[in-house]
Amino acid sequence: MMDMDEREVPLQLDFEDDGVEEDEPMADRGAFERQYADERSWEELQEDESGMLRVDVAQQQRQHRKRMSAMAGPRIQRGIIRYLFVLLDFSRAAAEMDLRPSRMGIVVDCVEAFVREFFDQNPLSHLGVILLKDGIAHQLTDLSGSPETHIRALRSNMESTGDASIQNGLDLARGYLTQIPSYGHREVLLVYSALSTIDPGDVMETVQECKKANIRCSVVGLSAEIYICKLLCEQTGGMYSVATNEGHLKELIMEHAPPPAAQAEMSVASLVRMGFPQRGAEDAVALCACHREVKMGGGYTCPRCKARVCELPTQCHICGLTLVSSPHLARSYHHLFPVSPFEEVENLASANGRQSLSKSCYGCLQELPTPGGKVKGVRLECPRCRQHFCFDCDNYIHESLHNCPGCESNSVILSQLSQ
Amino acid sequence: MARNPTDDVSQVVLLLDVNPFFWGAEAASGGRSNGSGGLAFDQYFQHALMFVNGILLLNHTNRIVIIATGSSTCAFLYDSTATDGINGSSVTSKANKKTQVSRTELITKSMQEFVSKEEEASKESSQIQYSNISGSLSMALCYIQRVLRGPLPHPQARILCLQGSPDAPYQYISVMNSIFSAQRNGVVIDACVVGSQHSAFLQQATHITGGIYMKPPQPDGLFEYLMMVFTTDLFSRQFLQLPRPVGVDFRASCFCHKKTIDMGFVCSVCLSIFCKHHQTCSTCGATFSRSNSTTVTGMKRKAPGS
Numbered sequence: 230m231m232d233m234d235e236r237e238v239p240l241q242l243d244f245e246d247d248g249v250e251e252d253e254p255m256a257d258r259g260a261f262e263r264q265y266a267d268e269r270s271w272e273e274l275q276e277d278e279s280g281m282l283r284v285d286v287a288q289q290q291r292q293h294r295k296r297m298s299a300m301a302g303p304r305i306q307r308g309i310i311r312y313l314f315v316l317l318d319f320s321r322a323a324a325e326m327d328l329r330p331s332r333m334g335i336v337v338d339c340v341e342a343f344v345r346e347f348f349d350q351n352p353l354s355h356l357g358v359i360l361l362k363d364g365i366a367h368q369l370t371d372l373s374g375s376p377e378t379h380i381r382a383l384r385s386n387m388e389s390t391g392d393a394s395i396q397n398g399l400d401l402a403r404g405y406l407t408q409i410p411s412y413g414h415r416e417v418l419l420v421y422s423a424l425s426t427i428d429p430g431d432v433m434e435t436v437q438e439c440k441k442a443n444i445r446c447s448v449v450g451l452s453a454e455i456y457i458c459k460l461l462c463e464q465t466g467g468m469y470s471v472a473t474n475e476g477h478l479k480e481l482i483m484e485h486a487p488p489p490a491a492q493a494e495m496s497v498a499s500l501v502r503m504g505f506p507q508r509g510a511e512d513a514v515a516l517c518a519c520h521r522e523v524k525m526g527g528g529y530t531c532p533r534c535k536a537r538v539c540e541l542p543t544q545c546h547i548c549g550l551t552l553v554s555s556p557h558l559a560r561s562y563h564h565l566f567p568v569s570p571f572e573e574v575e576n577l578a579s580a581n582g583r584q585s586l587s588k589s590c591y592g593c594l595q596e597l598p599t600p601g602g603k604v605k606g607v608r609l610e611c612p613r614c615r616q617h618f619c620f621d622c623d624n625y626i627h628e629s630l631h632n633c634p635g636c637e638s639n640s641v642i643l644s645q646l647s648q
Numbered sequence: 649m650a651r652n653p654t655d656d657v658s659q660v661v662l663l664l665d666v667n668p669f670f671w672g673a674e675a676a677s678g679g680r681s682n683g684s685g686g687l688a689f690d691q692y693f694q695h696a697l698m699f700v701n702g703i704l705l706l707n708h709t710n711r712i713v714i715i716a717t718g719s720s721t722c723a724f725l726y727d728s729t730a731t732d733g734i735n736g737s738s739v740t741s742k743a744n745k746k747t748q749v750s751r752t753e754l755i756t757k758s759m760q761e762f763v764s765k766e767e768e769a770s771k772e773s774s775q776i777q778y779s780n781i782s783g784s785l786s787m788a789l790c791y792i793q794r795v796l797r798g799p800l801p802h803p804q805a806r807i808l809c810l811q812g813s814p815d816a817p818y819q820y821i822s823v824m825n826s827i828f829s830a831q832r833n834g835v836v837i838d839a840c841v842v843g844s845q846h847s848a849f850l851q852q853a854t855h856i857t858g859g860i861y862m863k864p865p866q867p868d869g870l871f872e873y874l875m876m877v878f879t880t881d882l883f884s885r886q887f888l889q890l891p892r893p894v895g896v897d898f899r900a901s902c903f904c905h906k907k908t909i910d911m912g913f914v915c916s917v918c919l920s921i922f923c924k925h926h927q928t929c930s931t932c933g934a935t936f937s938r939s940n941s942t943t944v945t946g947m948k949r950k951a952p953g954s
Contacts, residue, residue, distance in 0.1 A: 310916055349832075353919070412916030491917065498934035500913040500925055505899045507910070532910040550911070555900035556852060558919045559824035565918050565932070566821060592790030594724060625793045626786075629832060631825045634790055638722030638783025640769075 286605040287598075290620045291573070294607075297627070298570055307564050308414030308491040310501075311354035312372055313347070314402040315340060315418050317383075319362040320393035322423035322452070328475050332422045332451055333389050335475055339482045340420065341380050346486040348376045352557040353542055355413075357405065358383060359398055363391030364427050366398040372405060374542055395419070395457065396428035396435045399446070403435075407442055411497040415444040417467075418485050421458060422451040432457060440464045445489065449481045488564060503551045504532045506541065518546040529554075563631035571609035571623050592622035592634045611635050614642055657803040658881045659795050660703055660712045661788040663810065664696055666759070667719045667779035668766055670813040670843065687842055687867040693759065695871040696810060697752055702879055704728060704751075711803060713791055714755060716762045717784040719777065719813075720769035724787070725758045726751075778816035781809065781849065785826040785837075792835055804882050806836040806859070809850055812843040817906055820849070827853045838878055842867045855896045862891050903931065 276282060317323075317340065323333040340358075347356060358369040358379050370382045399417065406415040417439070426432060439446055439461070447467035448458040454471050462469035468485070472478035506529035517524045518536040528537045534548040542553040586608075590597055597619055598604045609623045610616070616635030618626070626633060636642045671689040696714075703712050714725040728751075785807070792805040807830070830837055830853075838859040839850035846863060854861040864873045880888055901908050902923040913922045918932040928935050 309919060498915065498917045498929070498936055500922065500929075500936045501916050502911070503914045504911045505909065508896065508898060553914075554898040555921075556824065556827075556856065556898070558900065558914065558921065559821065560828055561919050562821045563825050590790075592787055593794035594727060594730070594791065595794055621794065621797060622790050625790060630786060630789055630829045632782060632786040632822045634722075634783055634786035636783075637786050637819075637822050638717075638780045640720040640780060 287607050290607045294573075294620075294623070297624075307488040309351065309353065309488050309561050309564065310413050311351050311416055311488060312356075312406060312409045312413045313354065313416040313418060314357045314359055314372075314406065315343075315420070316359045316361060316366075316398045316402065317420050318393045318422045319360045319387075319389040320391055320423050321389060322393070323389040325422070328451075328478075331389075333387060335478060336420055336422070336451070337383055337387060339479045340383065342479065343482045343486060344376045344379050346483060348374065349560075350486050351488055352560045353553060355409075357402075359401055360386065361393040361395075361398045362389060364394050364397070366394065366401040368401060368405075372409070375540070392425075392427040393421070393423045394428050395421075395426040395461070396430060396432040399435045399439055399461075403439055403442055403444060406444055410499075410501075412499045412501060414489075414491065415442065416489075417444055417446040418482075419446065419448045419458070419461075420451070420482065421448055421455070424452050424455060426457060433460075436461050436464050447485060449478065449485075451478065488561075501551060503553055504545070505555060506530050506532060506538070506552050519543070566631075568627055568631055568633050568636075569612055570627065571611050571618060574608040574610050574617065587617050590619035590622055591616040592618055592626065595619045595621070614639050656707055656881055656883060657709045657801070658703070658707070658711070659792065659803040659805040660710070661791060661805070661807045662696065662700065662712060662714045663781070663784045663788060663807065664693075664714060664716050664725070665779050665781075665810055665812045665842075666716045666762060666766065667777070667813045668763075668770055669719055669777040670779070674812070687870060691868065692810075692812075692842065692870060693756075695874060697755060698871055699874040699879070700726075700755070701751070702875055706879060709803070711795075713788070715784045715787055716759065717779045717781055717811075718762065718766045718769075719779050720766060722780050722783040722787060723758075723762050723765075724791075725762065726755045777813070778819070779811075779813040780819070781811065781813075781816075782819040782822035782826060785809075785823065785830075789826055789829055789833070789835065793833070796833065804836075805834075806838060806882065808838045808840065808878055809853075811839060811841050811847055811850060814843065814845055815847050815849045817901070823849045823853070827856050830857050836882060840864065840870075840873065840878060842870060851896050852898075860885075860890055 317336060319333060323331070323336065325332050328335045344356060347354070353374075355372040355374055356376075356379060357372040360367045360369050369386060370379050373379075398419070402417050406417075409415065428435075436457075444465060445467050446461050446465040448462055448469050450458060450469070450471040452471075454469075459469050461467070470481045470484075472481050508529055514523060514525055515528060515537040516522070517528060517539050519538050524537070524539065528539055529541055529552065530537055531545040531548065531550060531552060533550050534545060536545055536547040538545065538552060542551070542557050544551055586597070586599055588597065588599070589595060596602075596604045597608050597617060598606050606620050609618045609620065611618065611633050614633060614635035616633075618635075671692075675688060700712055700714065703710050710728075712726070712728045714727075716723050716725050788807045792807075795805060796802055827837065835857065836859045837850075837853040837857045839847065839854050839861045841847050841850065841861075841863040851861055853859070860877060862873065862877060864870060877890060880890070899908050899910050900912065900921050902912055903920045904922050904924070904926075907923055909921075909923050913925055914920070915922070915929040915932065915934060915936075917934045918929060920929055920931040926936070
C-alpha cells in the first residue's frame with residue numbers, strides 16, 4: 230500500500246521526502262549526540278574511472294587535520310602541576326551490559342590507560358581514585374604519583390552495588406584537594422554511568438563549594454546528558470561529554486590527559502624548592518626511607534637530608550623536599566614550546582611555478598603528492614622553515630615528537646629560537 | 649632460539665657527525681686533544697662506511713639509513729631500501745645494482761655534496777660550533793615512524809649516533825622531546841662518542857631508551873668498537889657482555905646561569921629551573937608570592953606501609 234501511495238506523489242514532493250529521510254537518523258539520536266556524529270559521511274566517497282567507490286584520501290586527511298587543530302587550540306598557559314581525583318561510578322548502573330562485558334569493565338580499561346597516559350604527560354602531578362557506590366564515596370587510593378598503585382587497587386575492587394551520590398564524592402574529593410599547595414591545579418574527573426544521584430543534602434550547594442575552592446570538575450557520562458552534571462561542569466569550568474560508544478568513551482576520557490588551560494584565579498604561581506637527587510651506585514647498601522627496608526643498589530639520595538628513596542618523583546619522607554629528576558621536568562616542556570601547526574600547500578600547480586617542489590617528505594623521504602602524480606593526499610609546509618612534509622609525519626610531529634625536523638636542522642632558525 | 653623471525657632484522661639509522669668546526673679543530677690539534685691516538689675525518693668516514701657494509705652483510709634483510717648532522721643543516725645521505733639516490737640525484741646504472749663498490753661511491757658522493765653545502769652555509773655564519781643533533785634525531789624518528797607504518801613484520805629499529813661535537817645547551821628541550829618520543833615507540837638509541845668529552849644528552853638518551861653508550865678510549869680504532877659493540881641486534885644483546893652503562897648525570901642545569909645544581913627552585917607554571925629565588929619567572933613572566941616558596945607542610949604525610 231505504501232508503495233502505491235508514494236508513486237502517486239508528484240516528483241517535486243519526492244525530493245522533499247528524500248530530505249526528510251536524510252535527517253531521520255540524526256533525529257533518532259539524542260540532541261547531545263549530534264555534535265559527535267559525523268554528518269554527511271557519504272560525501273567522502275568518490276567514484277573513480279572504473280566506477281568503483283573510493284574514499285578521497287586528501288579530503289579525509291584534511292578532515293582529520295581539522296579535528297586535530299580544533300582540539301589543539303591556541304597557545305595557552307597550562308596547569309602543569311595537577312592534583313586530580315578520578316571519581317568512578319560503581320553503582321548498579323555500572324553493571325549494565327550495553328557495553329561489553331559491562332560498563333564497569335570498559336570504564337576500568339579506559340581509566341587504566343588514562344592513568345598511564347596522565348603520568349606520562351603530567352610527570353609531576355598527583356592522582357587519586359574515589360569509588361561511588363552504596364550511596365557513599367569510598368576513597369580507593371590516596372593522591373600519589375605512582376600509576377601502578379592506582380591500577381592495582383582498581384583491578385582488585387571491581388564490584389558494583391547500590392546507588393551513586395555525586396555530592397558525597399565531590400565532598401570527599403574537596404576535603405583532600407583543599408589541602409594541596411596553592412600552586413597546584415585542583416581537578417575532579419567524574420565518570421558517571423547512572424542517570425540519577427542519591428544525595429544526603431543539597432547537591433547544588435556542593436557545586437558552589439567546589440567552585441569556591443577552585444576545583445575544576447569534568448564529567449564523562451555513559452548513558453545520557455544529565456542536568457546536574459552539565460551544571461557542575463559549567464560552574465567549575467570543566468568539560469562535559471557523553472560517550473556514544475566504547476571507542477568514543479576512551480577518546481573522551483583520554484582528552485583529559487593533557488594539562489588543561491590554566492586560569493589565573495585557579496592557582497597562584499610560586500617557586501617551588503625541588504631537589505635533583507643523584508642515582509646511587511649499583512652495589513651500595515642503604516636503608517630506604519619510603520619502605521623502611523634495607524635495599525641493595527639503585528635508589529636516589531635526597532640532596533638536603535641524604536635520605537634514600539626508591540623512585541622519583543616523590544617527596545622526601547624525612548625533610549619533605551620535592552624530589553624530581555631533570556627528565557621529569559623536560560617531559561612537560563613540549564606543552565610550553567609547541568610546534569606551530571603546518572599549513573597545507575593548497576595549489577600544487579602554482580606552487581610548482583614559484584619554486585621546484587621537493588619530491589619527498591623532509592622527515593621520512595616518503596613521496597609527496599605532485600601535480601599529476603600518482604600519490605594522493607595532502608602536502609604540508611612548516612611555516613617557519615618552509616620544508617614540506619607528508620600527512621603522517623605531520624601527525625607524528627605534532628602528537629608525539631614535538632620537534633619540527635626542518636627547524637631543528639636549520640642552525641639559523643635554531644639560534645633565533647634560543648634567544 | 650629466536651622468539652620470532654623478525655628478531656634479527658634491524659633497521660639502523662646512522663647519524664654521522666659532519667660538523668666542520670669539530671673536525672677542523674681535531675685536524676688542527678693533530679688529534680692530540682683527545683688524549684691517545686686521534687681520528688681524522690677521512691678515517692672516521694671510512695670506518696663508518698665499513699660499518700655500514702658490515703651491517704648489511706650480517707643479514708640480507710637488514711636496512712640502513714645514513715643521516716649527516718652538520719653544524720648548519722642535516723640531510724639524508726643514503727637509504728638502503730631506496731631504488732635511486734636520495735633527492736633523486738643522478739644515479740648511474742652501476743648504483744642500481746647495489747654492489748658494494750657502488751654503495752660506497754654513492755655515499756661518498758652524497759657526502760661530498762653535503763660537505764660543500766655545509767661549507768657555503770658556514771661562510772655566512774661563523775660562530776656556530778655545535779652540530780644539530782636534535783634535527784638529525786627528529787629526522788631519524790620520522791623515518792622510523794614510516795617504517796613502523798609499513799607492512800609487517802617490522803624490523804627492530806635503532807639509532808646510532810656517532811657524535812664528536814659537544815652538546816649544545818639550547819638544543820636540550822628538542823633533544824629530550826626526541827628521546828621521549830623514541831622511548832614511547834620502543835626505538836633504542838645507541839651512542840658512540842668520538843669527541844674529547846662525554847655527552848650528557850646522549851648519556852640520558854641511551855639510559856632512557858635502553859641503548860649502549862660508549863666513548864672509545866682509542867678513537868683511531870673506531871671500526872673495531874663499531875663492529876664489536878654496535879652491530880649487535882637487540883635480541884643478541886641479552887647474551888653478550890657489552891659495555892656497562894656508566895653513571896648518568898640527572899642533575900638539572902638552571903636557566904639563569906646554566907649551572908648544574910642538585911637543589912633549586914622550579915616555577916610552578918612553566919617548570920623553569922632557577923638556582924636562586926626570583927620575583928618573576930624569566931620564561932613565562934609569572935609573578936611569585938614569597939610565602940609559597942617553601943615546600944608544603946600542610947599535607948598529611950602518610951605512614952609507610954599502612
